[in-house]
Amino acid sequence: MLTPSLEDYLEEIYRFSLSLDTVRVTDISKRLKVALPSVTKALYKLRDECYIKYERYGEIKLTDKGNEFGYYLVARNQLLQEFLALICSKSNFAVEAEAMEHYLSTATIDAIKNLVEFMKGNPSWQLAFKDFMSLQD
Incomplete structure (x- = not known):
């Protein structure tokens, strides 16, 4: 490790x-x-x-x-940045992903991956979430 x-x-x-x-x-x-x-x-x-x-x-x-393992590390970072974009985070995605990546378990990374894939495969859910988030501002 x-x-x-x-x-x-x-x-x-x-x-x-x-x-x-x-x-x-x-x-x-x-x-x-x-x-x-x-x-x-x-x-x-x-x-x-x-x-x-x-x-x-x-x-x-x-x-x-x-x-x-290098491939995994880069893919993990990209996944976390994509996740932050999907949840409409108002942060610097690269900085935030770097802060998160070392401290999340593999199980949590896998769960985030599943959520990202689900959201990408269901654009209506993604749009509904973005609409919801726009009401929060």
Whole structure:
């Protein structure tokens, strides 16, 4: 089980891997706004847990396990942002999803996923909810 901080590192490595051939320590440092030594320390922990392949000053490569979990982390974040939009939250979806994602159980994430899928599959319910919410303002 990864800490929320290590999940953030893995999520960013996964995102970078989708568009870059080589993920660098400096890329992660800039994106997460953390010092280079903090990134290196996290990379060693992720390597020890078999999520990445990494040697000091070398390339950062996701293992199959890291790729699979990285995909899950990104999908979870996107799901939570979609959920916040569906419930008409007046928040910064990205910030709010980041605050929520590490502290919800898998069962709750699955329940949110079911609700989002239900709402998307039943536009009349979604419209009725939006109408209801507009009356609350």
